[in-house]
Amino acid sequence: MNSGDSHEQALTHLGTYSPHEAAKLLERFECAGIVFRAQPRRAGWGGSNGPTVVMDISVDPARASEVDQIHQDLFGDSLPNYDSSFFHQRRNV
Numbered sequence: 001m002n003s004g005d006s007h008e009q010a011l012t013h014l015g016t017y018s019p020h021e022a023a024k025l026l027e028r029f030e031c032a033g034i035v036f037r038a039q040p041r042r043a044g045w046g047g048s049n050g051p052t053v054v055m056d057i058s059v060d061p062a063r064a065s066e067v068d069q070i071h072q073d074l075f076g077d078s079l080p081n082y083d084s085s086f087f088h089q090r091r092n093v
Contacts, residue, residue, distance in 0.1 A: 011037050011058035014067065021075070022055035028070045035060040
């Protein structure tokens with residue numbers, strides 16, 4: 001289910017999260033059987049050196065309602081991640 005799996009399908013960008021928040025999400029996605037891809041972005045020149053700063057997470061768009069519920073359960077009614085294509089319907093732009 002993560003980026004190491006051989007399943008290659010169209011996933012929708014959920015958002016960019018701190019490693020701590022990403023770990024919470026990914027654990028819940030694993031338990032629910034939701035296909036996802038987690039891409040670390042690292043600090044340093046060219047993005048390849050240093051510790052992981054944030055994680056870009058993409059998910060199976062067919063499971064949008066479940067993903068949305070998990071996100072709400074974990075993070076409450078906070079504003080959606082505006083770097084996300086997943087929550088485009090909630091934007092007031």
